[in-house]
Amino acid sequence: MKPQTDAFLEKAKELLGQAETMLGVGLNEAAGRTAYLAGFHAAQALIFENHDRVFKTHSGVQGEFARLVKNDPPSTSTFAPFSAAPII
Numbered sequence: 001m002k003p004q005t006d007a008f009l010e011k012a013k014e015l016l017g018q019a020e021t022m023l024g025v026g027l028n029e030a031a032g033r034t035a036y037l038a039g040f041h042a043a044q045a046l047i048f049e050n051h052d053r054v055f056k057t058h059s060g061v062q063g064e065f066a067r068l069v070k071n072d073p074p075s076t077s078t079f080a081p082f083s084a085a086p087i088i
Contacts, residue, residue: 012038016034047064
């Protein structure tokens with residue numbers, strides 16, 4: 001795994017931990033936003049690992065992520081909510 005990919009995944013794990021803490025104290029909406037950001041970083045990791053490229057915008061990450069997983073049935077079903085999520 002490339003170092004930058006690992007950094008994206010570490011950030012995703014950190015954000016998921018924060019989201020879990022937020023849920024524990026009833027900050028449900030904040031937890032949802034933070035969990036979405038974790039998914040965003042995980043998607044960036046997949047993109048970087050495949051293309052050595054960093055997309056900085058939500059639309060760029062979502063578009064490239066959708067392109068990468070469109071022919072991968074296990075990933076498509078697993079990540080369909082993320083790739084179809086509206087940009088907030």
